[in-house]
Structure formats: C-alpha cells, structure tokens
Amino acid sequence: MIEIQDLTKVYGETAVVDRVSLTVPAGEICVVVGTSGSGKTTLMRMINRLVEPTSGQVLIDGKDTRSEPPHLLRRRIGYAIQGHGLFPHRTVGENIATVPTLLGWDKAKSTARVDELLSLFQLDPAEYRDRLPSELSGGQQQRVGVARALAAEPAILLMDEPFGALDPVIRAKAQEDLLAIQRRFGTTIVLVTHDMEEAIHLGSRIAVMDAGKLLQYATPQEIIANPATAFVAELIGGDRPFRLLSLAKVADHIEPGEASGAPIDAGATLRDAYAECLWSGRDALPVVEDGKALGRVTRDALARLAARPQ
Numbered sequence: 001m002i003e004i005q006d007l008t009k010v011y012g013e014t015a016v017v018d019r020v021s022l023t024v025p026a027g028e029i030c031v032v033v034g035t036s037g038s039g040k041t042t043l044m045r046m047i048n049r050l051v052e053p054t055s056g057q058v059l060i061d062g063k064d065t066r067s068e069p070p071h072l073l074r075r076r077i078g079y080a081i082q083g084h085g086l087f088p089h090r091t092v093g094e095n096i097a098t099v100p101t102l103l104g105w106d107k108a109k110s111t112a113r114v115d116e117l118l119s120l121f122q123l124d125p126a127e128y129r130d131r132l133p134s135e136l137s138g139g140q141q142q143r144v145g146v147a148r149a150l151a152a153e154p155a156i157l158l159m160d161e162p163f164g165a166l167d168p169v170i171r172a173k174a175q176e177d178l179l180a181i182q183r184r185f186g187t188t189i190v191l192v193t194h195d196m197e198e199a200i201h202l203g204s205r206i207a208v209m210d211a212g213k214l215l216q217y218a219t220p221q222e223i224i225a226n227p228a229t230a231f232v233a234e235l236i237g238g239d240r241p242f243r244l245l246s247l248a249k250v251a252d253h254i255e256p257g258e259a260s261g262a263p264i265d266a267g268a269t270l271r272d273a274y275a276e277c278l279w280s281g282r283d284a285l286p287v288v289e290d291g292k293a294l295g296r297v298t299r300d301a302l303a304r305l306a307a308r309p310q
C-alpha cells in the first residue's frame with residue numbers, strides 16, 4: 001500500500017504538486033491523468049524519491065520512505081518510462097537483469113527470471129535474450145523496458161507514459177500484457193498517462209491532476225458518472241456512454257433467449273457488443289463462451305446500461 005500524505009513540491013515560487021493526498025491499496029492500479037505540466041511525473045517521482053518532496057510524506061506499507069537511503073528504496077520499486085531508457089550496449093538479457101545483478105542474485109536465478117519475463121511479454125527468450133536494444137522494434141524495446149522494471153519482482157511498479165509512443169495495436173497488446181502480469185504478481189502500480197481511454201481501461205482508481213492539485217481520485221465508474229469538476233468532465237469527453245459500456249463485460253449482462261447471426265464472446269466488453277448491434281443492425285446477439293451458447297445480449301439492455309447512472 002502506498003500512502004501519499006499532503007505531498008508538495010515547490011520549484012521557485014510555484015507548487016507544481018500542491019498538498020496531494022491519496023492512498024493506493026496493495027494490488028491496485030492507480031492511473032494519474034491530467035494535462036501537460038499538471039505535476040503527474042513530479043508526483044510519481046516523489047514516491048521513489050527521484051524527486052525529494054518539499055513537504056508531506058510517502059508511506060509504503062506504513063513505513064516512511066525517508067527511513068531508508070533512496071538507492072535502496074529504488075531497488076524495491078520498479079520504474080518504467082516512455083522511451084524505455086534501455087542501456088544501448090547491453091543485451092536484452094543484461095538490461096532486464098540490471099536490478100537482480102545489483103541485488104546479487106546468482107546467475108541461474110537471474111537467467112531464469114529473464115527468460116520467464118521475456119516469455120510473459122511474448123518475446124522468445126532464445127531469439128531475443130542476446131540481442132542489443134537497437135535490434136528490436138520500438139514496441140519490443142518498450143516491453144523489455146517494462147520487463148526490466150519487473151525483474152526483481154517489485155511489489156510496486158511506477159510507470160511514466162509507458163505506452164505513449166506505441167501504435168494503437170501494439171499499445172492495446174502491451175496494456176493486456178500489463179494487466180495479465182499485474183494479476184499474476186499482484187503488483188501495486190502507479191501509471192501516468194495523458195490518455196483518458198488508457199486510464200479508464202487500466203485504472204482501479206484514477207487520480208485527476210490539474211495545476212499541481214488533485215481534483216478527483218475515484219474509480220473509473222465514479223469519475224465517468226460524477227466528474228468532480230467541469231475540467232474532469234472535459235477530460236473524459238463527450239463519449240461517456242461508450243466509456244461506461246467499455247467498463248463492463250457481456251458475461252455479466254446475459255439474458256436467457258436466442259438471437260440470430262454471428263455470436264459475441266462473453267468476455268467482450270459491452271461497448272463491443274453495442275457496436276456490433278449497431279453495425280449489423282441486430283436487436284440482439286447470441287453470447288458464447290468456449291463455443292457454448294449462454295444466451296443473448298440485447299440492444300435495448302445495452303442502451304439502458306449506457307445511460308447516466310442515477
């Protein structure tokens with residue numbers, strides 16, 4: 001658990017982070033969104049003390065982060081940034097093993113971990129382990145950057161625009177990989193992004209920053225349904241019904257009955273289902289899971305679920 005208490009950073013006369021307090025429960029993903037210059041990166045870097053706070057404190061599992069030297073703190077906290085920051089003259093394997101090496105892991109344990117992470121990120125270890133970063137695509141480099149941040153199994157992972165430079169297809173893939181890994185290791189993640197879509201998809205909670213202040217800290221559902229200020233509403237944009245639908249799965253809204261035409265998977269989002277209804281001109285879609293018919297989902301029900309929650 002990360003507890004940020006009254007955290008402030010002043011540069012010159014300006015509080016670029018201004019008395020921010022928030023708690024990230026263990027195993028959750030907190031996504032920090034806001035416009036450029038709102039203080040997102042500064043807030044995140046105060047967690048691992050890459051930036052020292054002017055006032056306030058950060059507790060990790062109840063312990064003040066000032067109680068240990070910053071370099072030791074940072075070995076326990078994974079950190080991944082846009083543009084990956086890989087060492088260009090070290091192989092992929094050496095890059096991923098950076099923190100395990102610092103921690104004195106033996107070679108066999110490090111190598112096993114490197115291979116496990118490469119496999120998790122769907123990069124064949126035999127093919128990629130000994131390459132240099134320059135011999136990878138941008139998306140692969142980015143995945144290696146995240147793998148490196150996870151190498152020593154940190155309980156906490158900080159990510160600054162980790163997928164910002166990726167094309168939409170690779171980005172969606174990288175997001176799914178991250179969610180799978182987060183579920184597997186129970187990592188507590190703080191992720192900074194400009195992209196509200198990404199925040200809603202990944203965040204258990206979203207922190208909205210503007211001019212150093214925390215405007216709202218709530219679940220995606222709550223932020224969409226009840227934005228705290230006009231600025232938060234503006235960040236979410238006009239497609240709130242579709243964003244709401246994107247948060248729920250077809251599996252949770254199946255009705256008994258039949259429908260004709262191509263089925264939709266129970267794991268698809270309600271947004272996908274609604275889009276398919278509109279696109280194919282159908283009032284209902286059959287729902288399947290592993291090839292088995294489960295019932296149907298109707299356009300009327302989807303339209304009701306897209307309405308502003310009361």
Ligand SMILES: Nc1ncnc2c1ncn2[C@@H]1O[C@H](COP(=O)(O)OP(=O)(O)OP(=O)(O)O)[C@@H](O)[C@H]1O
Binds near residue numbers: 011016035036040042
């Ligand atoms: N070392 C520094 N010295 C002085 N001002 C700084 C320093 N670092 C950041 N700032 C200022 O603090 C403000 C917040 O910066 P920060 O990088 O935290 O914003 P951000 O929300 O992450 O922005 P972006 O989305 O563009 O990365 C900006 O106005 C920036 O110019």
